[in-house]
Structure formats: C-alpha cells, structure tokens
Amino acid sequence: MFEFLAVDLGATSGRVAIGRVGSDSISLDVVHRFLHEVLPQEDGSLLWDWDLILTEVLTGLKEAIKTSDPISLAVDSWAVDYGFISPTHQYLPPVHAYRDPRNEIAYQELSKKIGKERIYSTTGIQFLPFNTIYQLYAARNLPEYTKAAKFLMLPDLVNFLFTQKLSTEVTNASSTQALNTRTREWDRELIKLAGIRDDLFTELHEPGTLIGVVSGFDELDGINVVATASHDTAAAIAGVPFGNRLTEAYISSGTWSLVGVELDAPVLTPEAFAANVTNELGADGTVRALKNVTGMWILEECRRTWHLEGRDYEMPELLTLASAAKAFTTLIDPNDPLFAPPGGMLQRIRAYCVERGLTPPQTDGEYAICILNSLAHAYKKTLAEISAVTGRTIEVIHILGGGSQNDLLNQLTADICGMTVKTGPVEATLFGNIAVQAISAGVVANLTQARALIAKSFTSKVFQPA
Template sequence: MKHNVIAVDLGASSGRIISSTLEDEKLELKEQFRFSNQPINITNSLYWDYLKIFQEIKYGLAIAQRDLEKIQSLSVDTWGVDYGFVGHDGNLLATPHSYRDTRVKKYEDDLHEISTPREMFNETGVQPSLINSNYQLFADMKLHPYLQDEISHIMFMPNLVEYFFSGKVSNEFTIASTSGLLDGKSRELSTETLDQLGLKKEWFGDISKGGKVLGNILPAIATEMHLDPDIQIINGIGHDTGAAVYSLPMKKDEAKNSAFISCGTWSIVGQQTDEPVITSDAYEAGLTNEGCIDGSNRLLKNITGLWIVQELQKEWSFKGEMVEFGEMVKEAEQANHIGSYINPNAACFSEPSDMEERIIEFLKQTNQTLPETRGELLLIVFESLALSYHQTIVELEKATNESIDTIYMFGGGTKNSLLVQLTANFCQTNVVIGPTEASVLGNVLSQYKTLGLIKNEDDRINILNNSFESKCVTPQNLNSINLDERTRDFENILHNYEVE
C-alpha cells in the first residue's frame, strides 16, 4: 500500500511543497510546487508575507492532490526563531517579523542589563544573538505594550502555518529550542527567562516532542481547494536542521563519534548529544544547543556558508559574466593555493553586494597575498569554509570529550565536490554525503513515525538505506602540504581580525 504525505518546506528565500510516497519500505520524493518567500521591507521593517505563504501552500496542495489522488497528512518545517502573535479572537495580531529585522538592536543594552549574554547561555544553553526569539520578543513588548492584554497564543513559524490549516494551537520542541526561551536542563519553558522578558507561560502552551496529530485540515480549506477532507495536519519536526539530522542513516550509538554539516547558504556544524552542553568551553567556542525529535540535543555552530559564493555569482552576473556554480568549482580546482584565508563569520561578509571587494579588503587588512584570478579567489573561500568546519569539529571534540571519526554532510553544498574533498582533507575524517533534500526527508520521516509506519530506529534506517545511496569521501594523502601550518595560519587570521 502506498502512503502519501506532504512536506511543506519553508526557507528564508523560497517555499516548497514536496510529496513523499512510501511503499515496501522505500520512499520517493517529488517536488509538486515551489514559490518565492522573500521578506518584505515596509517602512524599514522586515516582515514575512504570511498571507502569500498560506495561499501558495494551498495552491501547491491542490496540485499535489490531483497528482497523488490520496494524501494522508502534511507537516511544516521552517527556519528557526521567528513567530506570530494570535489574539483572543483567533486571528493574527501583527504580521510576523523576519529575524533580519533591525528593531531589536535598539533594546539590546536594556536586555543585557536584565540578563548578561553569559547568564542567558547558562540558563538556556543557547548562544545569545539578536535574531533569537527572546531578543525579538523583548523588543516587541517594549515597542507594543498593548500586546500584554491582546495575546492569546505565541506560535513559532511552522506551528503558526499548521494552525492556519488545522485551527489547533501548538508549539514543537525542535523549533522552540532555537528561541532562547527553554531551560537548558529541563528543556521546558524557562520561568525565569519568561519573567525577565515580561512573557506569560500560557501564551506558548505545551511544548510537544516526538510528533503529534493536530487534526484534519479545516473543512473550509478542503472545500475551497478541492482537497481530501481527511488530510491530517501533523506537528512533526518544525526546525529544518532538526529535520535534516533525522534524515541521517546514523544509529544512536554512532552519534557520539559523528558530526554533521548542513551545507547551504549557512553552514551548520554540529554533533548529537544526549544532553545540552552548557560549559565555558562551549560558550567561548560559540556553540549552541538545539533539540532533536526524540528530546536529545544538537550541539552546533552556525557559520556563514555558500552565501559568500552566491553573492559573488550575483555580482558577476550584474557585470555580464554568468558563472555557473559548476564552473566556479572547476576554476577553483585548477587554481593555485596562495596561502590566504578569510574569516567567513566576519561581519563584512554578512551583508549583500560588493562581495569580491569585501574579500579583497579583508585580505589587505590582514596583510595577505591577493588573488590574481577568479579561481584563486574562489579557492580562498572554499578553503576558508573547510578550515572553519575543521576548527568547529575540534571545538566540538573539546566540549564533549568525544573524538569524531565520521562527518555526515548534507544539503545543496554537497554538490560542490571540491568543498566536500577539502572538508575530508582538512578534518582528516571520512565524509559521508547525505541527501540533498535532508530537511524534507526528515519532515516526511517524522510524519511516517507519527502515523505509526515507522516503529523504531531500525525501520527508519532501513527505509533510508532502501531509498538513497550514500557516498563516502575519504581524506587524500596530504604529504604535499603542511596541514598543521595551514590550520595555524587560519586561526591566526581569526584571532587577529575581530568579528563584530
């Protein structure tokens, strides 16, 4: 029997409706619909166009219904930290802000007077950042005091979208774990943090774990879009990276000696742990703690990733040079190593436009050799990313007292064979290339688990092994280079250039 489910996969630039068909312990994915999901700038504030998101998902579901005939369920995964306010009448009180909105900066010092960044980390296990929900909510309460009387519920983005389709209020653990609102030890809402921010615990409800059926799709939506009224809305894995980690063919006993790298616009380097790691080593390294579907932990660091390369491509296209990513990799492979590096997390690389100029300026400021070709420029970026991964792996090993012998790498960046090989080389570790559609895959697997079609870890891994082939990239012989010297040179660049 075929079991069809829908993953609504929302990213910070696009949204997708992906169907999954499970039959005979093998699943197949199919993209049914894709739409743009850019934040909207109005009067210097950034918002998510939730009405467009809702309408586009409905349209995509109608397309999927015609293709599949029968849909059992859907679930939503998104980026972290953002949320919406629901009033006592069940409607949104305000358009949800994007995490890149600048309103928070005005209130940063006020919040730090109440709780210092180190105190926040000690309480929640989450690295302080202006994009985090706790910072955003503090700013919202300062800007709009009337919300105290008007809010009935606060839901994070995936649960808010599921609310639009089910009418059921929910919040899920993996997405809530990105907020800076959970107690680092109990993994429940932190009463201390909520009190400091002026928030009420009842606004968030219970934080669910492990998957939950919210109910059937609202009858009005089923009628409007000619959908099966029995489609179930599932609160599965709300956070896209949490979903991606669930897609790895890795058993629980392998996790302590394995790391993962989500390689895309952002690079997320991390490791699964039984409990949050809230130590001085973790804090000083910039590591943060987020949740997994089973209630365990992801210890990780966010690194500016292929955003830099994407901006270079866009910049060159404006100049009339259309350089495909495959061509970029070839040019970098043919280039000479010139011993220069950038710090991908430097503030100058977080902003759009003039990326090539920013790289050159960084190299000048750090007294490094300048590239003479486009290939050399790209090789600097790719080597710097791989060395950043290596540095974070070392920090993870120190924080957990566990050695890492395997890296699972997934996401669109795994199509960059040079970056994958550099990662294996610099980390001197086997790199297993996971699915490109890792977040979608974790989303649908969580639905099958909630529906009782996946009963244990063996079932999940059997389905993954039956459905996808894994490729292992091994480190090359590095006798021709001095890896210790490269690592030392890269770390000197990091220490000598302040990340704002």
C-alpha cells in the same frame, strides 16, 4: 505504500513534496518549488513576504493532493522567526526577518541586562543576535506585539492557519533561547527577567504530535496535520543515516552550515558556554549539539553581485573557476559579522582582507576558492570545539542538504578536517519530515528504523582525506 505530504520552508526557497514510505525505502516526489526573499523597508527593517509564502504552500499542497492520498501533512522551516496571533485568532502582520538590524541592539541590551551565563545555564543555546528572545525584546513597542495574544514559530503559524490550534513544537522552540533544554519546557523565569510578555508563549508539543485536521481549504480538508521536527535542521538530522552516531558528526550545508553531533542530553558546562555551542532539541528526545557557521550565503551573495554585473554563473561553472584558482590561499572568517548583511559582498571581502593585510581576491574564481577554503577551515575549527566540549572522537562527517552536491567543498572538507566525508541525503530535511510523520502514524517503528529506510533510499558519495 503509505503517503505523506511535507512542506519545507527555507530562508530563500520552499518546496512541497509527497513522501511514499514502503517496506524497504522512502521515495520523494517534489511537486512544487518556489523562491522568496526579504523585503527591505524604508525604515531599514527587513520583512518576509509571508502572504506569498502561504500562497505558494497552498499551491503546492493542492498540486500534491491530485496525485496522492496522504495520511498527514507536516511543516518545517528555518528557525527563530515568528508571527503574532490576535485574541480573535487572526494573524497580525508582519513577519520580521532574522537579519533585521533591530536585533543586534536588542541582543546587546538583553545580554547585559540578564547576563549570558544565566541565559545559557538553562537554554544551552548559542548566542546569536537573531534568536527569538532578542527579536521579541526588540518588538516590545510595536503595535502587533501589544495587540497579540500569542506568538507562533513559522511552522506552527502554518499549522494554525490549517487547524486554528495554538501550540509550539519543541525543536523550533529551542531556537528561541527561551526554552529549558533539560526539561523541554519554557523557561518562564528567564522570560520574565527579559521583560517579555509571559502570556505570549503557547503550550508546547513534541515531534509526532497530531495537531488537528485541515479545515476551510476545500480539497485539503480532513487531512491530519502532524508536527514533524519543525526546525528544518532538526528534520534534516532526523534524516541522517548514521552508522555509529557516537563517532559521526553532521554538517547541514545550505545558506547556513550547521555543524554538530547528536546527543541524548544537553551539554551545559562552562566549556560549552565558552565555546558558544548550542543545544537545540531534536526528534525522539535527542539533542543537537552544534554551532552555526555562515554557509553558502557568502558565495550566493557574490553570485547575486556577479549577476547584477552581467556574469551569470551556474554552480558547476563557478566551481570549475574555483578549482583553477586553487593556488590562491587567502582565508576569511565566514562568521565575521561583516559578512552577515545582504549586498556588497565582494566589497566586504576585499575590505576584510585589506584591513588585515591579506591579499584580496582579484578574479571570480579566487573569490570562490577563498570562500570554500574558508568554510572548510571553519568546519575544522568548529568540529574541534564540539569534540572537546562533548568528549566525542569524530571520525566521519555526514554532509547533507544542497551543499552536499558541492564536490569541491566536500573534498576540501575531507582534506582540511582529515576525516572521511559521506554525502547526503540532499533532501535530508524532507526525509526527516516524512520519517517523523511515518513514526507518528505507526508505519515505521522508531527513528532507528526510519534512518535505515533512508539509507536505502539514496546514493551517497564518499570523500577520503588526501
């Protein structure tokens, strides 16, 4: 049995797990979970509580080391956000959150300045206001930007803490919209056109690279730090046990829903540009052709409002209410910018409906079924766009992540998309994180073998379209 440690940082929570790789399966032992949230500032900006996140990561790793003898550890996280490092190798706070309103202005200015066609022609990345290139553009007048020697995506910021090595992993780097997806190198010309400091960008490394060893953290010292596919979606897709990936798609279902297929090369055609399909890099030289769909964020924000109003719903109870309200058929567009900011989600949904002459939800169950139906329809539309752009005929959808446990949404997805839905793994990101480490260590031969092990390590549910 070979042991590895995985740190997975999501946009609302994090966890630390031990992965044990045997001859016929991979087992996971999640030893620490924690919640975190953005910190609104008086000036309207949104920051992450990075000190809290680091403290919780260390707590989890020190707990994990008590019951394991790991070959290595690796960190994955949500995409696009970053931190600055000073010339003296000190972290320069703060870490801005991707929902910070400053990014929309930067996005509009930079898109107009360079032109979307030029940006997409090499990066192949979906246009989203929070992509790192716009965040860096928005940060140009901040003191930390001026003082910084380098910036690092969040997993590599943690790696730097452990090893003092300045390097950026390519799957997360691709989310910056400043990387050439064909060459898997920084697009230096684009960076200069954007007016962003070229010297801030570090060297790049691929998943599976040995970054260094932990130093200065007592019982953790000496553990190898290995790069996994550090974009959490890249790790999750590495953990999908495809049967025939040529006819199968995935939906990584959580706060966001990432809907796409796995390719061997990016698709940078005019059709892909028009459909705003992203080409993010994946493990083992792959490309993830996908689109972001706002996922469980909208429902979670509703739950937060209901909590403030004194109605606390566990998800099973809320899904029961949604099932009882199936006769309610109003749909919203989950990707409408109206639903992006936190707070006031019930009012936002009502305003959306009223403005369009739609019947707004009245009960909590109607809100829930409206959101779930709308997500399933958004999946159908997105899969059709991806199928048209890639030429893939999609027959099966793998739904992974926390959302894969939502049986009502899974069945709605099968019904509305007219495709077979297979669930899991729930912990796809952890499986993928561990798989890349195991391949790096020579414990597993390649990604195909790792996926075969993952397929034996969990139980999938199958939903047929009705």
